[in-house]
Amino acid sequence: MKAKLTRGQQWVYELLTSTSTEITAQDIFAQLQAQGRSLGLATVYRAIKALQLQGLVQARSLTNGEWVYRPASEDCHYLTCLNCGRSFPLDMCPLNGLEFSLQHSSPFTIYYHTLEFFGLCEPCSVQCG
Amino acid sequence: MKAKLTRGQQWVYELLTSTSTEITAQDIFAQLQAQGRSLGLATVYRAIKALQLQGLVQARSLTNGEWVYRPASEDCHYLTCLNCGRSFPLDMCPLNGLEFSLQHSSPFTIYYHTLEFFGLCEPCSVQCG
DNA sequence: TTTACTGCAAAGCATTTGCAGGGCG
DNA sequence: CGCCCTGCAAATGCTTTGCAGTAAA
Numbered sequence: 001m002k003a004k005l006t007r008g009q010q011w012v013y014e015l016l017t018s019t020s021t022e023i024t025a026q027d028i029f030a031q032l033q034a035q036g037r038s039l040g041l042a043t044v045y046r047a048i049k050a051l052q053l054q055g056l057v058q059a060r061s062l063t064n065g066e067w068v069y070r071p072a073s074e075d076c077h078y079l080t081c082l083n084c085g086r087s088f089p090l091d092m093c094p095l096n097g098l099e100f101s102l103q104h105s106s107p108f109t110i111y112y113h114t115l116e117f118f119g120l121c122e123p124c125s126v127q128c129g
Numbered sequence: 130m131k132a133k134l135t136r137g138q139q140w141v142y143e144l145l146t147s148t149s150t151e152i153t154a155q156d157i158f159a160q161l162q163a164q165g166r167s168l169g170l171a172t173v174y175r176a177i178k179a180l181q182l183q184g185l186v187q188a189r190s191l192t193n194g195e196w197v198y199r200p201a202s203e204d205c206h207y208l209t210c211l212n213c214g215r216s217f218p219l220d221m222c223p224l225n226g227l228e229f230s231l232q233h234s235s236p237f238t239i240y241y242h243t244l245e246f247f248g249l250c251e252p253c254s255v256q257c258g
Numbered sequence: 259t260t261t262a263c264t265g266c267a268a269a270g271c272a273t274t275t276g277c278a279g280g281g282c283g
Numbered sequence: 284c285g286c287c288c289t290g291c292a293a294a295t296g297c298t299t300t301g302c303a304g305t306a307a308a
Contacts, residue, residue: 006288007281026272040290045273052211053257058247061190065298066272079237082181088237094227099246107251108208108217115244117228118187122236128182135263136306155297169265174298194273195297 005051011037012047013056013071022060022068055111062087077115083124090117134180140166141176142185142200151189151197184240191216206244212253219246 005013011032016023023031029044039047048069051057058072063085075096078087095113103110120128134142140161145152152160158173168176177198180186187201192214204225207216224242232239249257 008289024272041272042274042291043289046288053249055248061194065190065194065196067194079231079235079239081237082240090231094223095244098223102208102219102246106208107254108210108246108248109254110208110246110248111211112248113244113246115224115242117231117237117239117242119184119237119239119241120182125236125238137264153297170297171266171299172264175263 006047008039008043009047009050011039012044013051016057016069017071019070022070024066024068028069052111055109058112058114060114060116072112075112077117079117079119079121081121081124082118083120083128086121087116088121135176137168137172137176138179140168141173142180145186145198146200148199151199153195153197157198181240184238187241187243189243189245201241204241206246208246208248208250210250210253211247212249212257215250216245217250 012028015028015031015035019031025041025044025048028048029039029041032039032044048057048059052059052072056072057069058074059067059069060078061067063080063082075093077090077093079090080087093115095115099110099113102108141157144157144160144164148160154170154173154177157177158168158170161168161173177186177188181188181201185201186198187203188196188198189207190196192209192211204222206219206222208219209216222244224244228239228242231237
């Protein structure tokens, strides 16, 4: 992993590592602006893409189609409601062993994985019958 | 799971179950039309959403933001390249036991899960350094 | 008849692209 | 001096929504 990051990539990465939750590109844009580290929205998107290709950032798509980002080093998965879209974090992950063995049995370079369970949360379950 | 499907939902569901790959909403629209079972695009989207809420259809977002759909009963996961976006199917899944125990330890109703490993495929790995 | 589904067209919105200006080496 | 990064604004494209017509119960 090469260490050369542009100023924009650096800002985005620092923001992500100092944020405790997943955030959207629009959030990154707004928060950098609030910090006085203004970066054009297009540049934010370009920085995210570059960070992803370097294995530094991971992405997950919400049920509404938006993407949320976080450092690739974090390993948290979710239970997500198909009706209201809320995600409930799971704090365990049974997959590191598998990732490790996949990594060593194929030429594919693995940076991170996503695992998500979909269904209905209790309130929505009652409502959707 | 209630069995009442509208005509549109029925057509969409039948198409998905008779298709061997994941397909987009636009594909569903086009293929139904080719079958003489024309359905408006908006109706296709509404049908997909209804089928999801009934636990019949699962969705996955590609790296370009498009969504692909397939029957919820299928359990296939992927190795996806962050650069070229190609997905390589994995034919094993270590998670059914976990899904089962989650299902029984929380009020959340689980319909399906997604598992995806992200990184760089070999050609892109060479290219991205 | 009453409710729910469908089609069409317009609107919405996150993300991407083109291009020109600016910074860094 | 040259290349890459950035910003801005326009374009893209998938998906959603409003509304009126239609089918189903």
